[in-house]
Amino acid sequence: MKMLSIKKWSKSRDEWLQNVSRGQVLQQLTNLYTNGNFDMGPVFTQAELAQFHRSVDFPSRGATDALSQEDIANLFLHGSNFTDSPAKAASELLYKILIYHAAYPFTPEPSATLHKDGLLRAVSLLSGKTDKGVGAGRKLDGQVLTRRRTDMDKRRLLFQSLAVSIGSSAVCTGEIQGIEDRKEARTEAILDVMACLQPRISVSAAPLSRQNFLPTASRLAEQSPDPRVWRIPRQDIYILLLLLAILRFRGSLYEVTADDFRSTYLNQAAQHMLQSFIRGEDQDVQWETFGTVVEHVMVTTPSCPKATVTNSVFKPYLFNPLAELMHTLVTSENHALSPTTTDTTLHGLVYTHLPQLLAFLPKYVHKRLCQQPLNVFSLLASPLESRNNLLTTLRDQLRGQSGPLLFLIAAVPLGEEPIWKCDTALNDGDVTEEPAATQGTPSSFPLNMVLYGAFVATSFFPAANVAPAELTRLLNRSQLFQLAPLQDVFHAGPTAEGSSREWYHNIDKGESGGLSFGVPLGLEAPCKVALHVDENLEFGAFEHRFDGEGIYNSSEALGERRGTEKIEFKVWSMEVWSLGEGSGPMRPAE
Numbered sequence: 001m002k003m004l005s006i007k008k009w010s011k012s013r014d015e016w017l018q019n020v021s022r023g024q025v026l027q028q029l030t031n032l033y034t035n036g037n038f039d040m041g042p043v044f045t046q047a048e049l050a051q052f053h054r055s056v057d058f059p060s061r062g063a064t065d066a067l068s069q070e071d072i073a074n075l076f077l078h079g080s081n082f083t084d085s086p087a088k089a090a091s092e093l094l095y096k097i098l099i100y101h102a103a104y105p106f107t108p109e110p111s112a113t114l115h116k117d118g119l120l121r122a123v124s125l126l127s128g129k130t131d132k133g134v135g136a137g138r139k140l141d142g143q144v145l146t147r148r149r150t151d152m153d154k155r156r157l158l159f160q161s162l163a164v165s166i167g168s169s170a171v172c173t174g175e176i177q178g179i180e181d182r183k184e185a186r187t188e189a190i191l192d193v194m195a196c197l198q199p200r201i202s203v204s205a206a207p208l209s210r211q212n213f214l215p216t217a218s219r220l221a222e223q224s225p226d227p228r229v230w231r232i233p234r235q236d237i238y239i240l241l242l243l244l245a246i247l248r249f250r251g252s253l254y255e256v257t258a259d260d261f262r263s264t265y266l267n268q269a270a271q272h273m274l275q276s277f278i279r280g281e282d283q284d285v286q287w288e289t290f291g292t293v294v295e296h297v298m299v300t301t302p303s304c305p306k307a308t309v310t311n312s313v314f315k316p317y318l319f320n321p322l323a324e325l326m327h328t329l330v331t332s333e334n335h336a337l338s339p340t341t342t343d344t345t346l347h348g349l350v351y352t353h354l355p356q357l358l359a360f361l362p363k364y365v366h367k368r369l370c371q372q373p374l375n376v377f378s379l380l381a382s383p384l385e386s387r388n389n390l391l392t393t394l395r396d397q398l399r400g401q402s403g404p405l406l407f408l409i410a411a412v413p414l415g416e417e418p419i420w421k422c423d424t425a426l427n428d429g430d431v432t433e434e435p436a437a438t439q440g441t442p443s444s445f446p447l448n449m450v451l452y453g454a455f456v457a458t459s460f461f462p463a464a465n466v467a468p469a470e471l472t473r474l475l476n477r478s479q480l481f482q483l484a485p486l487q488d489v490f491h492a493g494p495t496a497e498g499s500s501r502e503w504y505h506n507i508d509k510g511e512s513g514g515l516s517f518g519v520p521l522g523l524e525a526p527c528k529v530a531l532h533v534d535e536n537l538e539f540g541a542f543e544h545r546f547d548g549e550g551i552y553n554s555s556e557a558l559g560e561r562r563g564t565e566k567i568e569f570k571v572w573s574m575e576v577w578s579l580g581e582g583s584g585p586m587r588p589a590e
Contacts (some may be wrong), residue, residue: 100161275486403580411569418446522523
């Protein structure tokens with residue numbers, strides 16, 4: 001290589017650093033995603049790009065490069081009436097998310113519109129396609145050249161795309177810190193992109209280190225100022241959760257209709273998840289709360305059944321349907337898991353709360369949960385005199401199961417009578433009436449129901465020859481949870497090797513007997529998180545406190561909001577489902 005050529009190239013690179021604009025950065029980023037460069041290959045294959053153009057260039061859109069909100073509704077919400085209020089709100093929210101991600105690593109201009117190139121960049125981010133490119137961590141001479149995009153980075157970007165400015169209103173300490181965190185995160189994101197886009201004369205020419213781009217990144221960051229404080233309106237969180245519930249329920253390539261946005265079951269699922277973020281308070285959602293709920297409540301354990309569970313491997317799973325939705329633009333493959341039937345007499349509580357369960361249960365049981373769960377045990381409002389031997393029946397059934405188990409317990413708080421009919425308000429004054437349920441049918445549950453459950457990650461009665469360390473590893477994948485009237489999840493462990501199984505789950509007859517999770521039967525000492533049903537399967541209690549012993553834990557921040565409580569209830573319905581590979585085809589609840 002001639003010295004003159006190197007000097008000329010260096011001068012060109014210096015001029016690029018001094019003069020590059022945000023528009024040029026975005027244009028070069030699009031080119032990187034489609035063509036690659038010296039350091040990385042393209043994000044999209046030629047087949048995926050061809051599929052993208054086929055998807056976007058539909059006849060009714062015309063020849064313009066710009067995409068309207070109506071175009072986005074046609075692209076992603078196939079068959080929906082986007083003029084209908086809830087569906088329209090969902091398409092508006094989706095458009096807002098795409099506009100923001102299209103401008104990454106900057107913030108969008110106030111009057112920004114979405115174009116095909118911007119949509120491609122947004123799809124690359126939201127689908128996770130850039131995780132192995134711009135989002136992959138790389139080092140140069142032992143120093144960080146580009147950071148690895150973390151789940152926290154993705155959550156922050158999604159939060160900012162949904163949030164609105166509240167100007168100079170009074171703010172809490174956490175929000176002030178959030179402002180500083182966002183400023184730093186934006187500069188770091190620009191540095192990542194600049195390091196990937198830097199001109200290179202050849203693959204053998206060493207790239208500039210990360211710090212060389214700091215003046216340019218700071219200059220460009222100033223062109224994307226942050227509002228003082230951002231919060232997400234609670235109605236927007238609700239619409240997002242409803243859209244995610246629909247996508248989980250239907251599958252990202254299944255037809256979504258306006259009726260889905262008015263489904264009682266799906267709206268209830270969204271409402272229960274919303275309560276995780278607002279806990280009954282009439283307020284918008286701050287970043288601190290958003291991050292905590294997503295990180296601790298809407299997470300799943302690793303997809304590999306043999307992985308060891310530690311606090312560092314819980315993965316947020318709430319927004320995966322959004323990623324799958326983005327994939328529909330670049331692939332014709334259908335990876336969706338949609339229920340094989342919409343018959344609620346077969347699914348019971350699993351069917352009506354499926355979107356919530358899929359937000360945190362381990363991914364390796366999702367297919368079985370959606371398509372072939374085996375009903376091991378079912379109890380629906382049976383009179384007390386007919387329940388005398390049910391615990392023995394349940395115990396015998398559990399002894400015959402060799403895989404993961406899902407327990408669902410629907411109940412009415414003590415002192416309350418079941419409520420069977422109410423008006424449920426939706427969006428913008430629209431109202432759907434909940435039909436009066438018929439008591440005694442498998443699909444009928446009181447509207448004032450509380451719903452608790454447990455996921456037992458291994459056999460309820462493990463084989464005697466299982467080593468203590470292996471048993472603890474399996475047990476630590478278990479979860480206690482609540483699905484109504486709010487969603488909360490309590491993960492087991494990690495605990496010391498050889499912890500007693502009775503601390504995770506137990507079943508026995510006798511005066512202090514019954515079915516328990518999180519507390520050994522007969523133990524008088526208070527527990528952190530525990531669920532117990534008596535031996536007649538008639539009454540039970542859920543307990544949450546800070547100063548107790550136990551296996552199941554809540555996050556510190558959410559635990560403080562929940563406080564110390566003991567909720568006693570009367571069991572209305574109980575279901576046990578086997579999710580093991582040998583479960584066989586689903587059968588109706590008896």
